[in-house]
Amino acid sequence: xxxxxxxxxxxxxxxxxxxxxxxxxxxxxxxxxxxxxxxxxxxxxxxxxxxxxxxxxxxxxxxxxxxxxxxxxxxxxxxxxxxxxxxxxxxxxxxxxxxxxxxxxxxxxxxxxxxxxxxxxxxxxxxxxxxxxxxxxxxxxxxxxxxxxxxxxxxxxxxxxxxxxxxxxxxxxxxxxxxxxxxxxxxxxxxxxxxxxxxxxxxxxxxxxxxxxxxxxx
Amino acid sequence: xxxxxxxxxxxxxxxxxxxxxxxxxxxxxxxxxxxxxxxxxxxxxxxxxxxxxxxxxxxxxxxxxxxxxxxxxxxxxxxxxxxxxxxxxxxxxxxxxxxxxxxxxxxxxxxxxxxxxxxxxxxxxxxxxxxxxxxxxxxxxxxxxxxxxxxxxxxxxxxxxxxxxxxxxxxxxxxxxxxxxxxxxxxxxxxxxxxxxxxxxxxxxxxxxxxxxxxxxxxxxxxxxxxxxxxxxxxxxx
Numbered sequence: 001x002x003x004x005x006x007x008x009x010x011x012x013x014x015x016x017x018x019x020x021x022x023x024x025x026x027x028x029x030x031x032x033x034x035x036x037x038x039x040x041x042x043x044x045x046x047x048x049x050x051x052x053x054x055x056x057x058x059x060x061x062x063x064x065x066x067x068x069x070x071x072x073x074x075x076x077x078x079x080x081x082x083x084x085x086x087x088x089x090x091x092x093x094x095x096x097x098x099x100x101x102x103x104x105x106x107x108x109x110x111x112x113x114x115x116x117x118x119x120x121x122x123x124x125x126x127x128x129x130x131x132x133x134x135x136x137x138x139x140x141x142x143x144x145x146x147x148x149x150x151x152x153x154x155x156x157x158x159x160x161x162x163x164x165x166x167x168x169x170x171x172x173x174x175x176x177x178x179x180x181x182x183x184x185x186x187x188x189x190x191x192x193x194x195x196x197x198x199x200x201x202x203x204x205x206x207x208x209x210x211x212x213x214x215x216x217x218x
Numbered sequence: 219x220x221x222x223x224x225x226x227x228x229x230x231x232x233x234x235x236x237x238x239x240x241x242x243x244x245x246x247x248x249x250x251x252x253x254x255x256x257x258x259x260x261x262x263x264x265x266x267x268x269x270x271x272x273x274x275x276x277x278x279x280x281x282x283x284x285x286x287x288x289x290x291x292x293x294x295x296x297x298x299x300x301x302x303x304x305x306x307x308x309x310x311x312x313x314x315x316x317x318x319x320x321x322x323x324x325x326x327x328x329x330x331x332x333x334x335x336x337x338x339x340x341x342x343x344x345x346x347x348x349x350x351x352x353x354x355x356x357x358x359x360x361x362x363x364x365x366x367x368x369x370x371x372x373x374x375x376x377x378x379x380x381x382x383x384x385x386x387x388x389x390x391x392x393x394x395x396x397x398x399x400x401x402x403x404x405x406x407x408x409x410x411x412x413x414x415x416x417x418x419x420x421x422x423x424x425x426x427x428x429x430x431x432x433x434x435x436x437x438x439x440x441x442x443x444x445x446x447x448x449x450x451x452x453x454x455x456x
Contacts, residue, residue: 069416074416078415078418079421079426081425087429087436090429112326123430126422126425127423127427130419
């Protein structure tokens with residue numbers, strides 16, 4: 001096994017803060033939404049905690065954003081501009097997740113510091129991190145102080161529209177967290193990717209171990 | 219008939235040759251390796267090659283000497299220097315020898331493929347004598363010819379729409395190019411790279427969204443294409 005440093009410290013701090021923060025937001029969000037069904041805490045405590053964690057995560061988002069904007073690792077989030085290459089890679093990855101993985105085929109994506117996402121992860125993270133998460137924050141801020149942001153809320157179609165978008169994104173993120181944890185367990189051992197998110201180092205099979213000629217080239 | 223293009227990779231480290239082979243052989247290139255300059259020149263004397271990639275530091279003759287010899291005998295063959303650490307002196311020597319470019323280690327598959335395509339394009343544009351060798355083992359492309367006939371019919375019908383798209387896009391591309399050239403002239407390279415990185419970063423979710431929307435159609439299209447091909451093949455065999 002070869003170790004490659006793919007998760008720099010700011011990314012790891014952001015990731016785990018985000019993970020625990022999102023769980024807290026989901027729990028408090030459920031408490032706020034289903035106040036009659038769940039009684040983990042008082043409604044007021046749930047709202048306060050939800051707001052505070054929300055602001056911590058907004059700050060945390062900027063840790064992630066600024067790190068990538070001012071580091072050469074920004075390339076990790078660059079789009080693949082060749083549609084042919086993107087779709088070919090996506091279909092290969094999809095075939096691996098849907099079929100090849102159960103036969104013990106090797107993962108068609110090989111991780112490197114500047115190419116850590118496979119094509120499917122790449123588009124998912126680009127959409128999640130740069131569209132959906134900011135949209136969730138934005139709708140959250142509008143709902144946090146409806147009076148203050150009444151003009152903007154009105155502009156977007158009223159509280160019901162803003163709230164619906166916030167809740168739909170919440171449903172998406174709940175599903176996403178389960179999918180993310182499942183896919184995170186598909187390393188060479190079930191805990192390999194989780195460990196890597198603590199240490200920063202992904203363990204990658206060498207070409208010899210994969211029974212192929214060199215992939216991580218020279 | 220398709221022709222295999224032959225690439226000679228000169229490096230005393232066999233891993234480099236294997237890397238090239240792994241990346242390029244699946245793209246339809248033939249990769250031949252040589253462990254030193256002498257062996258490379260011998261191979262070049264025996265056969266024609268479309269491009270040469272050579273390491274600088276090797277026992278005996280160094281890569282720049284290899285490049286000089288190749289260029290002296292066959293100036294149309296593009297030579298690319300592969301190096302882990304390029305010194306200004308080496309780069310100046312290599313440029314004086316007429317090399318096509320430098321490839322800095324560590325190499326990625328994209329770098330290998332990109333530089334090969336670039337080198338071959340340069341050779342094609344220079345109008346070099348044809349050196350590509352046709353593979354005897356390659357099957358006669360009857361099916362390929364039929365496929366290309368279908369393709370050309372499809373292209374004929376698609377042509378006006380593609381042309382229209384080009385016409386609509388032309389002024390934007392022209393303006394974009396003007397803006398790009400102006401920015402390149404005015405903005406220092408480092409700042410330009412930084413801005414390009416950021417522009418790509420923020421463009422990423424929209425490209426990703428477009429890909430995601432297109433993905434099911436591409437998948438269905440591919441299924442339809444494979445089905446049609448299978449039907450045509452079956453009809454032919456009957």
